[in-house]
Amino acid sequence: MFTYIFKRLIYSIPIILGITVMTFAVMFFTPGNPADMVADFNIKVSAESKERLIKLYGLDKAWYEQYWNWLKRVVVLDFGNSFRDGKPASKKIAERLPATILLNVLSIILMLCISIPVGVYSAVKKYSLFDRVLTAIVFTCFSVPVFWAALMLMTVFGLWLGWLPISGLTSFEFGEFSFFEKILDLCRHLILPVFVSTLGSFAVMSRYVRSGMLDVLKQDYIKTAYSKGLSKRQVVFNHALKNALLPLITIIGLSIPGLIGGSFIIETIFSYPGMGRLGYEAIMARDYPVIMGIGVISAFLTLLGNIIADVLYASADPRIRYK
Protein backbone atom coordinates (compact mmCIF):
# COMPACT_ATOMS: atom_id res chain seq x y z
CA MET A 1 0.00 0.00 0.00
CA PHE A 2 2.85 2.40 0.78
CA THR A 3 4.41 1.82 -2.59
CA TYR A 4 1.02 2.64 -4.08
CA ILE A 5 0.78 5.93 -2.18
CA PHE A 6 4.40 6.74 -3.00
CA LYS A 7 3.80 6.11 -6.69
CA ARG A 8 0.73 8.31 -6.66
CA LEU A 9 2.68 11.13 -4.97
CA ILE A 10 5.44 10.90 -7.58
CA TYR A 11 2.87 10.99 -10.39
CA SER A 12 1.30 14.12 -8.96
CA ILE A 13 4.51 16.16 -9.31
CA PRO A 14 4.09 16.82 -13.05
CA ILE A 15 0.43 17.66 -12.45
CA ILE A 16 1.35 20.24 -9.82
CA LEU A 17 3.99 21.67 -12.17
CA GLY A 18 1.40 21.99 -14.92
CA ILE A 19 -0.99 23.74 -12.57
CA THR A 20 1.68 26.23 -11.50
CA VAL A 21 2.60 27.01 -15.12
CA MET A 22 -1.03 27.76 -15.87
CA THR A 23 -1.55 29.80 -12.73
CA PHE A 24 1.56 31.77 -13.53
CA ALA A 25 0.56 32.39 -17.11
CA VAL A 26 -2.98 33.48 -16.23
CA MET A 27 -1.65 35.74 -13.51
CA PHE A 28 0.97 37.24 -15.78
CA PHE A 29 -1.35 38.01 -18.65
CA THR A 30 -4.02 39.53 -16.41
CA PRO A 31 -3.90 43.32 -16.88
CA GLY A 32 -2.14 45.24 -14.13
CA ASN A 33 1.03 44.29 -12.32
CA PRO A 34 2.23 44.63 -8.73
CA ALA A 35 4.20 47.80 -9.42
CA ASP A 36 1.07 49.54 -10.79
CA MET A 37 -0.82 48.53 -7.70
CA VAL A 38 1.77 50.10 -5.45
CA ALA A 39 2.41 53.15 -7.65
CA ASP A 40 -1.04 54.11 -8.88
CA PHE A 41 -2.61 54.46 -5.50
CA ASN A 42 0.18 56.63 -4.23
CA ILE A 43 0.88 59.88 -6.06
CA LYS A 44 4.15 60.40 -4.28
CA VAL A 45 5.70 57.40 -6.02
CA SER A 46 7.63 58.71 -8.95
CA ALA A 47 8.09 57.02 -12.28
CA GLU A 48 11.66 56.22 -11.32
CA SER A 49 10.81 54.40 -8.15
CA LYS A 50 8.22 52.44 -10.11
CA GLU A 51 11.01 51.40 -12.47
CA ARG A 52 13.06 50.39 -9.47
CA LEU A 53 10.24 48.27 -8.13
CA ILE A 54 9.86 46.51 -11.45
CA LYS A 55 13.60 45.77 -11.51
CA LEU A 56 13.55 44.64 -7.90
CA TYR A 57 10.74 42.13 -8.48
CA GLY A 58 12.24 41.05 -11.78
CA LEU A 59 9.01 41.98 -13.56
CA ASP A 60 10.83 43.26 -16.62
CA LYS A 61 11.85 39.76 -17.63
CA ALA A 62 9.82 37.48 -19.92
CA TRP A 63 7.16 35.44 -18.14
CA TYR A 64 8.83 32.10 -18.64
CA GLU A 65 12.04 33.53 -17.23
CA GLN A 66 10.17 34.79 -14.20
CA TYR A 67 8.47 31.43 -13.85
CA TRP A 68 11.80 29.66 -14.06
CA ASN A 69 13.24 31.90 -11.33
CA TRP A 70 10.20 31.24 -9.18
CA LEU A 71 10.45 27.51 -9.74
CA LYS A 72 14.14 27.40 -8.82
CA ARG A 73 13.32 28.93 -5.47
CA VAL A 74 10.26 26.76 -4.86
CA VAL A 75 12.33 23.62 -5.24
CA VAL A 76 14.09 24.61 -2.02
CA LEU A 77 10.70 25.54 -0.54
CA ASP A 78 11.26 29.28 -0.81
CA PHE A 79 8.00 30.80 -2.01
CA GLY A 80 9.42 34.34 -1.96
CA ASN A 81 8.25 37.35 -0.03
CA SER A 82 4.93 39.08 -0.34
CA PHE A 83 5.12 42.21 -2.48
CA ARG A 84 2.84 43.96 -0.04
CA ASP A 85 4.52 43.63 3.30
CA GLY A 86 7.74 41.76 2.62
CA LYS A 87 6.80 38.79 4.83
CA PRO A 88 7.53 35.31 3.49
CA ALA A 89 4.55 34.07 1.45
CA SER A 90 4.83 30.60 3.01
CA LYS A 91 4.50 32.10 6.47
CA LYS A 92 1.48 34.17 5.49
CA ILE A 93 -0.23 31.11 4.04
CA ALA A 94 0.69 28.88 6.98
CA GLU A 95 -0.93 31.37 9.34
CA ARG A 96 -4.17 31.28 7.38
CA LEU A 97 -4.39 27.64 6.32
CA PRO A 98 -5.62 26.13 9.63
CA ALA A 99 -8.66 28.41 9.70
CA THR A 100 -9.61 27.37 6.17
CA ILE A 101 -9.13 23.69 6.95
CA LEU A 102 -11.23 24.09 10.10
CA LEU A 103 -14.03 25.74 8.12
CA ASN A 104 -14.02 23.08 5.41
CA VAL A 105 -13.71 20.07 7.69
CA LEU A 106 -16.60 21.33 9.77
CA SER A 107 -18.75 21.93 6.73
CA ILE A 108 -17.94 18.48 5.29
CA ILE A 109 -18.93 16.87 8.59
CA LEU A 110 -22.12 18.91 8.83
CA MET A 111 -22.89 18.18 5.19
CA LEU A 112 -22.54 14.41 5.72
CA CYS A 113 -24.53 14.48 8.95
CA ILE A 114 -27.46 16.08 7.14
CA SER A 115 -27.30 14.69 3.65
CA ILE A 116 -26.86 10.99 4.46
CA PRO A 117 -29.99 10.65 6.63
CA VAL A 118 -31.94 12.94 4.33
CA GLY A 119 -30.85 11.09 1.18
CA VAL A 120 -31.49 7.65 2.67
CA TYR A 121 -34.86 8.63 4.03
CA SER A 122 -36.09 10.17 0.82
CA ALA A 123 -34.92 7.11 -1.12
CA VAL A 124 -36.70 4.72 1.22
CA LYS A 125 -39.85 6.86 1.18
CA LYS A 126 -39.61 7.63 -2.49
CA TYR A 127 -42.32 10.04 -3.76
CA SER A 128 -43.73 10.50 -0.25
CA LEU A 129 -44.63 13.98 0.92
CA PHE A 130 -41.31 14.12 2.81
CA ASP A 131 -39.40 13.23 -0.34
CA ARG A 132 -41.21 15.87 -2.38
CA VAL A 133 -40.75 18.62 0.20
CA LEU A 134 -37.09 17.72 0.48
CA THR A 135 -36.63 17.73 -3.25
CA ALA A 136 -38.04 21.25 -3.31
CA ILE A 137 -35.75 22.37 -0.47
CA VAL A 138 -32.74 20.76 -2.10
CA PHE A 139 -33.31 22.48 -5.40
CA THR A 140 -33.80 25.80 -3.65
CA CYS A 141 -30.54 25.35 -1.76
CA PHE A 142 -28.84 24.40 -4.95
CA SER A 143 -29.98 27.39 -6.94
CA VAL A 144 -29.51 30.11 -4.31
CA PRO A 145 -26.20 31.90 -4.95
CA VAL A 146 -23.77 31.54 -2.06
CA PHE A 147 -23.06 35.24 -1.72
CA TRP A 148 -26.77 36.07 -1.61
CA ALA A 149 -27.47 33.45 1.06
CA ALA A 150 -24.50 34.74 3.04
CA LEU A 151 -25.66 38.34 2.90
CA MET A 152 -29.24 37.40 3.79
CA LEU A 153 -28.16 35.34 6.78
CA MET A 154 -25.81 38.06 7.93
CA THR A 155 -28.60 40.60 7.69
CA VAL A 156 -31.14 38.47 9.54
CA PHE A 157 -29.07 36.77 12.22
CA GLY A 158 -26.32 39.34 12.55
CA LEU A 159 -27.99 42.69 12.10
CA TRP A 160 -31.71 42.32 12.76
CA LEU A 161 -31.68 39.68 15.46
CA GLY A 162 -28.15 40.34 16.65
CA TRP A 163 -27.66 36.69 17.59
CA LEU A 164 -24.48 35.97 15.71
CA PRO A 165 -21.33 37.89 14.83
CA ILE A 166 -21.04 38.60 11.12
CA SER A 167 -17.31 38.72 10.58
CA GLY A 168 -13.98 37.32 11.65
CA LEU A 169 -13.22 34.19 13.62
CA THR A 170 -12.83 35.70 17.08
CA SER A 171 -14.20 38.67 19.00
CA PHE A 172 -12.19 41.73 19.81
CA GLU A 173 -11.80 40.73 23.46
CA PHE A 174 -10.82 37.15 22.63
CA GLY A 175 -7.49 37.40 24.50
CA GLU A 176 -9.22 37.99 27.83
CA PHE A 177 -11.70 35.10 27.55
CA SER A 178 -11.53 31.94 29.61
CA PHE A 179 -11.04 28.66 27.75
CA PHE A 180 -14.75 27.88 27.46
CA GLU A 181 -15.60 31.41 26.46
CA LYS A 182 -13.02 31.10 23.72
CA ILE A 183 -14.58 27.90 22.38
CA LEU A 184 -18.03 29.43 22.52
CA ASP A 185 -16.81 32.54 20.78
CA LEU A 186 -15.21 30.47 17.99
CA CYS A 187 -18.37 28.46 17.53
CA ARG A 188 -20.53 31.54 17.29
CA HIS A 189 -18.26 32.96 14.63
CA LEU A 190 -18.18 29.70 12.71
CA ILE A 191 -21.93 29.08 12.53
CA LEU A 192 -22.77 31.31 9.58
CA PRO A 193 -19.72 30.57 7.38
CA VAL A 194 -20.02 26.82 7.98
CA PHE A 195 -23.74 26.88 7.32
CA VAL A 196 -23.37 28.85 4.12
CA SER A 197 -20.58 26.68 2.76
CA THR A 198 -22.66 23.58 3.56
CA LEU A 199 -25.77 24.77 1.71
CA GLY A 200 -24.73 24.01 -1.85
CA SER A 201 -22.84 20.80 -1.13
CA PHE A 202 -25.68 19.47 1.05
CA ALA A 203 -28.02 19.79 -1.90
CA VAL A 204 -25.73 17.93 -4.27
CA MET A 205 -24.72 15.28 -1.76
CA SER A 206 -28.22 14.40 -0.57
CA ARG A 207 -29.19 13.84 -4.21
CA TYR A 208 -26.20 11.55 -4.64
CA VAL A 209 -27.16 9.58 -1.56
CA ARG A 210 -30.78 9.35 -2.68
CA SER A 211 -30.04 8.15 -6.19
CA GLY A 212 -27.28 5.84 -4.95
CA MET A 213 -29.65 4.31 -2.44
CA LEU A 214 -32.46 3.91 -4.99
CA ASP A 215 -30.04 2.19 -7.29
CA VAL A 216 -28.76 -0.19 -4.61
CA LEU A 217 -32.29 -1.06 -3.47
CA LYS A 218 -32.95 -2.55 -6.91
CA GLN A 219 -29.93 -4.86 -6.82
CA ASP A 220 -30.24 -8.62 -6.80
CA TYR A 221 -28.62 -9.08 -3.40
CA ILE A 222 -31.39 -6.93 -1.93
CA LYS A 223 -33.86 -9.55 -3.16
CA THR A 224 -31.82 -12.22 -1.41
CA ALA A 225 -31.90 -10.18 1.77
CA TYR A 226 -35.67 -9.75 1.63
CA SER A 227 -36.20 -13.40 0.77
CA LYS A 228 -34.32 -14.38 3.93
CA GLY A 229 -37.03 -12.61 5.89
CA LEU A 230 -35.13 -9.48 6.90
CA SER A 231 -37.17 -6.40 7.73
CA LYS A 232 -37.03 -3.23 5.64
CA ARG A 233 -34.90 -1.62 8.31
CA GLN A 234 -32.39 -4.45 8.36
CA VAL A 235 -32.19 -4.49 4.58
CA VAL A 236 -31.63 -0.75 4.39
CA PHE A 237 -29.08 -0.49 7.20
CA ASN A 238 -27.24 -3.81 6.97
CA HIS A 239 -27.29 -4.42 3.24
CA ALA A 240 -27.96 -1.25 1.27
CA LEU A 241 -26.31 1.55 3.20
CA LYS A 242 -22.68 0.54 2.85
CA ASN A 243 -23.04 -0.12 -0.86
CA ALA A 244 -24.78 3.22 -1.35
CA LEU A 245 -22.26 5.22 0.66
CA LEU A 246 -19.08 3.84 -0.90
CA PRO A 247 -19.11 6.22 -3.88
CA LEU A 248 -19.36 9.18 -1.50
CA ILE A 249 -15.70 8.69 -0.57
CA THR A 250 -14.69 9.49 -4.13
CA ILE A 251 -17.16 12.33 -4.44
CA ILE A 252 -15.86 13.98 -1.28
CA GLY A 253 -12.31 13.62 -2.58
CA LEU A 254 -13.32 15.26 -5.83
CA SER A 255 -15.13 18.10 -4.09
CA ILE A 256 -11.98 19.54 -2.51
CA PRO A 257 -11.16 22.01 -5.31
CA GLY A 258 -14.75 23.26 -5.13
CA LEU A 259 -14.43 23.75 -1.39
CA ILE A 260 -11.20 25.70 -1.78
CA GLY A 261 -12.76 27.81 -4.51
CA GLY A 262 -15.81 28.39 -2.33
CA SER A 263 -13.55 29.51 0.49
CA PHE A 264 -12.42 32.50 -1.59
CA ILE A 265 -15.98 33.78 -1.72
CA ILE A 266 -17.21 32.81 1.72
CA GLU A 267 -14.13 33.93 3.61
CA THR A 268 -14.13 37.25 1.82
CA ILE A 269 -17.79 37.90 2.60
CA PHE A 270 -17.39 36.96 6.25
CA SER A 271 -13.96 38.61 6.63
CA TYR A 272 -12.85 35.19 7.78
CA PRO A 273 -9.11 35.00 8.42
CA GLY A 274 -8.41 32.04 6.13
CA MET A 275 -6.40 31.24 3.06
CA GLY A 276 -9.28 32.09 0.75
CA ARG A 277 -9.47 35.68 1.83
CA LEU A 278 -5.68 35.96 1.74
CA GLY A 279 -5.87 34.67 -1.82
CA TYR A 280 -8.57 37.16 -2.77
CA GLU A 281 -6.55 40.04 -1.38
CA ALA A 282 -3.39 38.77 -3.04
CA ILE A 283 -5.12 38.59 -6.40
CA MET A 284 -6.48 42.09 -6.04
CA ALA A 285 -2.99 43.38 -5.21
CA ARG A 286 -1.27 41.21 -7.86
CA ASP A 287 0.86 39.83 -5.05
CA TYR A 288 2.51 37.18 -7.23
CA PRO A 289 4.42 35.18 -4.59
CA VAL A 290 1.34 34.76 -2.40
CA ILE A 291 -0.92 33.87 -5.34
CA MET A 292 1.52 31.26 -6.54
CA GLY A 293 1.98 29.89 -3.04
CA ILE A 294 -1.77 29.46 -2.61
CA GLY A 295 -1.97 27.89 -6.06
CA VAL A 296 0.63 25.29 -5.12
CA ILE A 297 -0.97 24.55 -1.75
CA SER A 298 -4.45 24.20 -3.30
CA ALA A 299 -3.17 21.89 -6.02
CA PHE A 300 -1.32 19.84 -3.44
CA LEU A 301 -4.36 19.55 -1.14
CA THR A 302 -6.55 18.54 -4.06
CA LEU A 303 -4.22 15.79 -5.21
CA LEU A 304 -3.62 14.63 -1.65
CA GLY A 305 -7.39 14.51 -1.13
CA ASN A 306 -7.80 12.34 -4.20
CA ILE A 307 -5.07 9.96 -3.10
CA ILE A 308 -6.58 9.66 0.38
CA ALA A 309 -10.01 9.08 -1.18
CA ASP A 310 -8.65 6.31 -3.40
CA VAL A 311 -6.86 4.61 -0.52
CA LEU A 312 -9.95 4.82 1.68
CA TYR A 313 -12.13 3.49 -1.12
CA ALA A 314 -9.85 0.56 -1.69
CA SER A 315 -9.87 -0.32 1.98
CA ALA A 316 -13.65 0.02 2.25
CA ASP A 317 -14.59 -1.93 -0.87
CA PRO A 318 -13.38 -5.54 -0.83
CA ARG A 319 -13.58 -5.75 -4.62
CA ILE A 320 -10.84 -3.15 -5.14
CA ARG A 321 -7.16 -3.88 -4.65
CA TYR A 322 -4.13 -1.62 -5.13
CA LYS A 323 -2.18 -1.98 -8.31
Add this chain to the structure above:
Amino acid sequence: MPLLSVKNLSVEYKASFGVVKAVDGVSFDVEKGEVFAIVGRSGSGKSSVASAIMRLTDIDGAQIKSGEIFYRETDLLKLSFDDTRKIYGKKISMIFQDPQSYLNPVIKVGKQIEEAVKVHNPKLSKSEIKERAASALKKVNLDDMQRIFNSYSHRLSGGQKQRILTAMAIINEPEILIADEPTTGLDAAVQKQILDLIKELKGKMGLTLIIITHNLKIAEKHSDKTAVMRSGKIIECAPSKEIFKNPKNEYVKQLTNVSYSLPEQMP
Protein backbone atom coordinates in the same frame (compact mmCIF):
# COMPACT_ATOMS: atom_id res chain seq x y z
CA MET B 1 -55.65 -29.07 0.53
CA PRO B 2 -52.53 -28.03 -1.42
CA LEU B 3 -49.52 -26.58 0.38
CA LEU B 4 -49.28 -23.71 -2.05
CA SER B 5 -52.09 -22.56 -4.23
CA VAL B 6 -51.83 -19.77 -6.78
CA LYS B 7 -55.13 -18.44 -8.03
CA ASN B 8 -55.66 -16.17 -11.02
CA LEU B 9 -52.36 -14.34 -10.54
CA SER B 10 -51.56 -11.35 -12.76
CA VAL B 11 -48.33 -9.35 -12.65
CA GLU B 12 -47.53 -6.25 -14.67
CA TYR B 13 -44.34 -4.31 -15.30
CA LYS B 14 -44.38 -0.67 -16.22
CA ALA B 15 -42.03 -0.21 -19.13
CA SER B 16 -41.19 2.93 -21.07
CA PHE B 17 -43.46 1.92 -23.93
CA GLY B 18 -46.40 0.88 -21.76
CA VAL B 19 -47.42 -1.99 -19.56
CA VAL B 20 -45.99 -5.51 -19.86
CA LYS B 21 -48.36 -8.24 -18.73
CA ALA B 22 -45.71 -10.68 -17.52
CA VAL B 23 -48.18 -12.98 -15.74
CA ASP B 24 -51.75 -13.13 -16.94
CA GLY B 25 -54.24 -15.07 -14.85
CA VAL B 26 -52.09 -17.97 -13.72
CA SER B 27 -53.44 -20.66 -11.37
CA PHE B 28 -51.80 -23.84 -10.06
CA ASP B 29 -51.61 -25.99 -6.95
CA VAL B 30 -48.52 -27.51 -5.40
CA GLU B 31 -49.04 -30.48 -3.09
CA LYS B 32 -46.87 -31.17 -0.09
CA GLY B 33 -43.74 -33.14 -0.92
CA GLU B 34 -44.17 -32.67 -4.65
CA VAL B 35 -41.63 -31.45 -7.21
CA PHE B 36 -43.45 -28.93 -9.34
CA ALA B 37 -41.78 -27.67 -12.52
CA ILE B 38 -42.59 -24.46 -14.34
CA VAL B 39 -41.19 -24.48 -17.86
CA GLY B 40 -41.36 -22.08 -20.77
CA ARG B 41 -39.33 -20.01 -23.16
CA SER B 42 -37.35 -17.00 -22.00
CA GLY B 43 -39.70 -14.13 -21.16
CA SER B 44 -42.74 -16.32 -20.62
CA GLY B 45 -43.13 -15.04 -17.05
CA LYS B 46 -41.70 -17.87 -14.94
CA SER B 47 -39.52 -15.69 -12.73
CA SER B 48 -42.33 -13.18 -12.31
CA VAL B 49 -44.52 -15.90 -10.79
CA ALA B 50 -41.75 -16.73 -8.32
CA SER B 51 -41.24 -13.04 -7.61
CA ALA B 52 -44.92 -12.69 -6.72
CA ILE B 53 -44.85 -15.73 -4.43
CA MET B 54 -41.86 -14.20 -2.62
CA ARG B 55 -43.45 -10.72 -2.60
CA LEU B 56 -40.43 -9.27 -4.37
CA THR B 57 -42.29 -7.67 -7.26
CA ASP B 58 -41.91 -4.13 -5.89
CA ILE B 59 -38.14 -4.24 -6.23
CA ASP B 60 -38.38 -4.71 -10.00
CA GLY B 61 -41.11 -2.10 -10.27
CA ALA B 62 -43.73 -4.75 -10.98
CA GLN B 63 -47.26 -4.80 -9.61
CA ILE B 64 -49.47 -7.68 -8.64
CA LYS B 65 -52.68 -6.78 -10.45
CA SER B 66 -54.88 -9.53 -9.15
CA GLY B 67 -54.86 -12.96 -7.62
CA GLU B 68 -54.36 -14.89 -4.43
CA ILE B 69 -51.42 -16.97 -3.29
CA PHE B 70 -52.37 -19.34 -0.50
CA TYR B 71 -49.71 -20.87 1.68
CA ARG B 72 -51.82 -23.33 3.70
CA GLU B 73 -54.74 -21.12 4.80
CA THR B 74 -52.97 -17.77 4.53
CA ASP B 75 -53.20 -15.54 1.50
CA LEU B 76 -49.63 -14.24 1.25
CA LEU B 77 -50.77 -11.26 -0.78
CA LYS B 78 -53.14 -10.11 1.96
CA LEU B 79 -50.53 -10.13 4.71
CA SER B 80 -48.88 -6.88 5.74
CA PHE B 81 -45.24 -6.65 4.73
CA ASP B 82 -44.14 -7.06 8.34
CA ASP B 83 -46.19 -10.23 8.76
CA THR B 84 -44.62 -11.80 5.69
CA ARG B 85 -41.20 -11.51 7.35
CA LYS B 86 -41.96 -14.54 9.53
CA ILE B 87 -42.69 -16.69 6.48
CA TYR B 88 -39.92 -15.97 4.00
CA GLY B 89 -36.64 -17.62 4.76
CA LYS B 90 -38.37 -19.83 7.33
CA LYS B 91 -41.33 -21.49 5.57
CA ILE B 92 -40.74 -20.47 1.97
CA SER B 93 -37.29 -19.87 0.49
CA MET B 94 -35.91 -19.17 -2.90
CA ILE B 95 -32.74 -19.72 -4.90
CA PHE B 96 -32.39 -17.17 -7.66
CA GLN B 97 -31.66 -17.37 -11.34
CA ASP B 98 -28.10 -16.02 -11.42
CA PRO B 99 -25.75 -16.72 -8.52
CA GLN B 100 -23.28 -13.99 -9.53
CA SER B 101 -25.19 -10.98 -8.27
CA TYR B 102 -27.28 -12.40 -5.45
CA LEU B 103 -24.69 -12.15 -2.70
CA ASN B 104 -23.91 -8.78 -1.15
CA PRO B 105 -20.46 -7.77 -2.42
CA VAL B 106 -19.39 -5.82 0.68
CA ILE B 107 -20.44 -8.23 3.43
CA LYS B 108 -18.47 -11.34 4.27
CA VAL B 109 -20.21 -14.50 3.13
CA GLY B 110 -20.16 -15.98 6.63
CA LYS B 111 -22.03 -13.02 8.02
CA GLN B 112 -24.66 -13.28 5.31
CA ILE B 113 -25.22 -16.94 6.12
CA GLU B 114 -25.39 -16.35 9.87
CA GLU B 115 -27.84 -13.54 9.32
CA ALA B 116 -30.26 -15.97 7.71
CA VAL B 117 -30.25 -18.03 10.92
CA LYS B 118 -30.32 -15.10 13.29
CA VAL B 119 -33.31 -13.37 11.76
CA HIS B 120 -35.59 -16.32 12.51
CA ASN B 121 -33.88 -17.49 15.72
CA PRO B 122 -33.04 -14.34 17.64
CA LYS B 123 -32.45 -16.24 20.86
CA LEU B 124 -29.66 -18.50 19.61
CA SER B 125 -26.18 -17.83 20.91
CA LYS B 126 -23.32 -16.89 18.62
CA SER B 127 -21.78 -20.33 18.69
CA GLU B 128 -25.10 -22.05 18.02
CA ILE B 129 -25.65 -19.82 15.02
CA LYS B 130 -22.18 -20.59 13.76
CA GLU B 131 -22.84 -24.31 14.19
CA ARG B 132 -26.01 -24.16 12.13
CA ALA B 133 -24.25 -22.20 9.42
CA ALA B 134 -21.47 -24.77 9.37
CA SER B 135 -23.87 -27.68 9.12
CA ALA B 136 -25.76 -25.99 6.28
CA LEU B 137 -22.52 -25.52 4.39
CA LYS B 138 -21.77 -29.17 4.95
CA LYS B 139 -25.16 -30.11 3.57
CA VAL B 140 -24.41 -28.33 0.32
CA ASN B 141 -21.03 -30.07 0.12
CA LEU B 142 -18.87 -27.02 0.66
CA ASP B 143 -15.66 -27.82 2.41
CA ASP B 144 -12.98 -25.27 3.16
CA MET B 145 -15.53 -23.71 5.49
CA GLN B 146 -13.21 -21.28 7.23
CA ARG B 147 -11.98 -19.68 4.04
CA ILE B 148 -15.45 -19.35 2.60
CA PHE B 149 -16.79 -17.85 5.79
CA ASN B 150 -14.22 -15.08 5.70
CA SER B 151 -14.42 -14.40 1.97
CA TYR B 152 -16.27 -11.78 0.03
CA SER B 153 -18.40 -13.12 -2.78
CA HIS B 154 -16.17 -11.94 -5.63
CA ARG B 155 -13.53 -14.40 -4.46
CA LEU B 156 -15.79 -17.40 -5.00
CA SER B 157 -16.65 -19.40 -8.08
CA GLY B 158 -20.15 -19.46 -9.56
CA GLY B 159 -20.75 -22.97 -8.24
CA GLN B 160 -19.61 -21.99 -4.76
CA LYS B 161 -21.89 -18.97 -4.79
CA GLN B 162 -24.85 -21.07 -5.88
CA ARG B 163 -24.13 -23.54 -3.07
CA ILE B 164 -23.93 -20.71 -0.55
CA LEU B 165 -27.23 -19.30 -1.77
CA THR B 166 -28.70 -22.79 -1.53
CA ALA B 167 -27.32 -23.18 1.98
CA MET B 168 -28.90 -19.88 3.01
CA ALA B 169 -32.22 -20.92 1.52
CA ILE B 170 -32.41 -24.26 3.35
CA ILE B 171 -30.75 -23.22 6.58
CA ASN B 172 -34.05 -22.89 8.47
CA GLU B 173 -35.46 -26.08 6.95
CA PRO B 174 -38.28 -24.45 4.97
CA GLU B 175 -41.32 -26.31 3.68
CA ILE B 176 -41.19 -24.86 0.21
CA LEU B 177 -38.09 -24.15 -1.86
CA ILE B 178 -38.37 -22.26 -5.13
CA ALA B 179 -35.37 -22.81 -7.39
CA ASP B 180 -35.38 -20.40 -10.33
CA GLU B 181 -33.08 -21.83 -12.97
CA PRO B 182 -30.60 -22.76 -10.27
CA THR B 183 -28.11 -23.85 -12.88
CA THR B 184 -27.90 -21.08 -15.48
CA GLY B 185 -24.45 -19.63 -15.85
CA LEU B 186 -22.79 -22.70 -14.43
CA ASP B 187 -20.89 -25.28 -16.43
CA ALA B 188 -22.49 -28.63 -17.20
CA ALA B 189 -20.76 -30.64 -14.46
CA VAL B 190 -21.66 -28.10 -11.78
CA GLN B 191 -25.22 -27.88 -13.12
CA LYS B 192 -25.66 -31.56 -12.53
CA GLN B 193 -24.11 -31.36 -9.06
CA ILE B 194 -26.41 -28.53 -8.02
CA LEU B 195 -29.46 -30.36 -9.33
CA ASP B 196 -28.49 -33.57 -7.58
CA LEU B 197 -27.85 -31.57 -4.45
CA ILE B 198 -31.29 -29.97 -4.51
CA LYS B 199 -32.91 -33.37 -5.06
CA GLU B 200 -30.88 -34.87 -2.25
CA LEU B 201 -31.86 -32.07 0.12
CA LYS B 202 -35.45 -32.61 -0.86
CA GLY B 203 -35.16 -36.24 0.11
CA LYS B 204 -33.52 -35.48 3.43
CA MET B 205 -35.68 -32.59 4.53
CA GLY B 206 -39.06 -33.39 3.03
CA LEU B 207 -39.02 -30.21 0.96
CA THR B 208 -41.69 -29.25 -1.48
CA LEU B 209 -39.86 -28.04 -4.58
CA ILE B 210 -40.82 -25.60 -7.27
CA ILE B 211 -38.27 -25.81 -10.06
CA ILE B 212 -38.30 -23.15 -12.74
CA THR B 213 -36.45 -24.01 -15.89
CA HIS B 214 -36.48 -23.72 -19.65
CA ASN B 215 -34.79 -27.07 -19.91
CA LEU B 216 -37.55 -29.61 -20.55
CA LYS B 217 -35.25 -32.54 -19.86
CA ILE B 218 -34.73 -31.32 -16.33
CA ALA B 219 -38.46 -30.96 -15.81
CA GLU B 220 -39.18 -34.39 -17.23
CA LYS B 221 -36.48 -36.11 -15.27
CA HIS B 222 -36.89 -34.45 -11.92
CA SER B 223 -40.47 -33.28 -11.48
CA ASP B 224 -43.82 -34.86 -10.59
CA LYS B 225 -45.94 -32.20 -12.21
CA THR B 226 -45.16 -29.66 -14.93
CA ALA B 227 -46.78 -26.37 -15.89
CA VAL B 228 -45.91 -24.97 -19.31
CA MET B 229 -46.02 -21.19 -19.58
CA ARG B 230 -46.32 -19.05 -22.67
CA SER B 231 -46.70 -15.25 -22.72
CA GLY B 232 -47.74 -15.08 -19.10
CA LYS B 233 -50.29 -17.91 -19.22
CA ILE B 234 -50.15 -21.54 -18.21
CA ILE B 235 -51.17 -23.40 -21.34
CA GLU B 236 -50.89 -26.89 -19.97
CA CYS B 237 -50.43 -28.29 -16.50
CA ALA B 238 -50.28 -32.03 -15.92
CA PRO B 239 -48.25 -34.83 -14.34
CA SER B 240 -44.82 -34.75 -15.97
CA LYS B 241 -45.06 -38.31 -17.25
CA GLU B 242 -48.15 -37.51 -19.30
CA ILE B 243 -47.25 -34.06 -20.50
CA PHE B 244 -43.99 -35.17 -22.06
CA LYS B 245 -45.38 -38.34 -23.59
CA ASN B 246 -48.44 -36.95 -25.23
CA PRO B 247 -48.93 -33.25 -24.83
CA LYS B 248 -52.43 -32.00 -25.61
CA ASN B 249 -51.51 -28.47 -26.53
CA GLU B 250 -50.05 -27.86 -29.99
CA TYR B 251 -47.40 -25.44 -28.67
CA VAL B 252 -46.29 -27.88 -26.00
CA LYS B 253 -46.00 -30.53 -28.68
CA GLN B 254 -43.69 -28.30 -30.71
CA LEU B 255 -41.73 -27.43 -27.61
CA THR B 256 -41.12 -31.02 -26.62
CA ASN B 257 -40.13 -31.99 -30.15
CA VAL B 258 -37.61 -29.16 -30.39
CA SER B 259 -36.23 -29.97 -27.02
CA TYR B 260 -35.54 -33.58 -27.89
CA SER B 261 -33.55 -32.55 -30.92
CA LEU B 262 -31.35 -30.20 -28.91
CA PRO B 263 -28.53 -31.00 -26.53
CA GLU B 264 -29.43 -30.75 -22.88
CA GLN B 265 -27.62 -27.55 -21.93
CA MET B 266 -29.00 -25.38 -24.71
CA PRO B 267 -31.10 -22.55 -23.37
